[in-house]
Amino acid sequence: MKRExxxxxxxxxxADNLYPDGExxxxxxxxxxxxxxxxxxxxxxxxxxxxxxxxxxxxxxxKQTAKSKAGEKWRHGPEQDQLGPALIGFISGDxxxxxxxxxxxxxxxTSQAVSEAEKQQVYLxxxxxxxxxxxAQYELKxxxxx
Amino acid sequence: xxxxGELTIRLLSxxxxxxxxxxxxxxxxxxxxxxxxxxxFSKGExxxxxxxxxxxxxxxxxxxxxxxxxxxxxxxSELKKKLAWLKKQAQExxxxxxxxxxxxxxxxxxxxxxxxxxxxxxxxxxEMLYRTGGNDNAHV
Numbered sequence: 001m002k003r004e005x006x007x008x009x010x011x012x013x014x015a016d017n018l019y020p021d022g023e024x025x026x027x028x029x030x031x032x033x034x035x036x037x038x039x040x041x042x043x044x045x046x047x048x049x050x051x052x053x054x055x056x057x058x059x060x061x062x063k064q065t066a067k068s069k070a071g072e073k074w075r076h077g078p079e080q081d082q083l084g085p086a087l088i089g090f091i092s093g094d095x096x097x098x099x100x101x102x103x104x105x106x107x108x109x110t111s112q113a114v115s116e117a118e119k120q121q122v123y124l125x126x127x128x129x130x131x132x133x134x135x136a137q138y139e140l141k142x143x144x145x146x
Numbered sequence: 147x148x149x150x151g152e153l154t155i156r157l158l159s160x161x162x163x164x165x166x167x168x169x170x171x172x173x174x175x176x177x178x179x180x181x182x183x184x185x186x187f188s189k190g191e192x193x194x195x196x197x198x199x200x201x202x203x204x205x206x207x208x209x210x211x212x213x214x215x216x217x218x219x220x221x222x223s224e225l226k227k228k229l230a231w232l233k234k235q236a237q238e239x240x241x242x243x244x245x246x247x248x249x250x251x252x253x254x255x256x257x258x259x260x261x262x263x264x265x266x267x268x269x270x271x272x273e274m275l276y277r278t279g280g281n282d283n284a285h286v
């Protein structure tokens with residue numbers, strides 16, 4: 001099987017496991033954004049789909065969180081558990097681990113180490129898939145009523 | 147810079163500069179207006195950025211706090227060292243094609259260092275604003 005196809009397959013396997021987290025963050029976003037939520041989520045999707053670096057996505061979330069008032073939008077939730085920081089933590093932690101899982105599997109299956117550039121592409125693909133699921137859940141959980 | 151150079155910058159930005167910026171921001175303080183000023187200089191030429199940071203680091207900042215150097219002065223003094231580190235990264239990361247003259251080599255080195263500094267400062271600004279909630283005069 002071609003290397004590119006192996007990547008697509010492994011990313012799809014990991015993406016399937018993202019459903020509960022997509023649901024959780026989508027529902028959280030629907031609660032957090034009383035107004036302007038659809039625009040916020042659409043903007044996040046646009047950033048994620050156009051970024052060539054993971055750090056661009058993280059920087060964007062940090063700036064949006066900094067702009068939000070305490071308890072609202074990206075800072076919705078108690079001080080120690082707010083939407084923006086939780087999402088940043090999820091991308092930097094859980095999704096990075098999934099990137100490593102995909103990379104290690106492909107490396108072992110093909111006996112050829114996965115390059116840093118390939119790892120970056122896997123990471124971005126997982127973030128895009130996750131945000132796509134989160135956006136769908138946002139609509140399902142109330143965003144559509146906006 | 148060719149497409150290989152652009153890819154190298156993207157990889158360094160994600161794998162090295164982002165983490166460095168997060169570490170650098172820890173325990174530091176800078177007014178939001180200063181963060182925005184720094185961001186603006188980071189988008190220009192290396193020599194202008196270097197001049198700006200050196201000037202800020204050598205300025206006689208008033209308002210000593212408990213006899214300690216002013217936090218803005220400390221910030222820029224540390225950033226000055228970081229710029230030297232970024233220039234070293236630019237030289238070591240194969241971003242620079244060998245120029246036929248010493249002057250061309252310097253031009254290429256400065257251009258590559260400026261690209262790395264732009265990435266680093268972008269991450270640093272996002273982290274500083276994130277930690278302070280965008281508030282002016284907030285400790286990080």
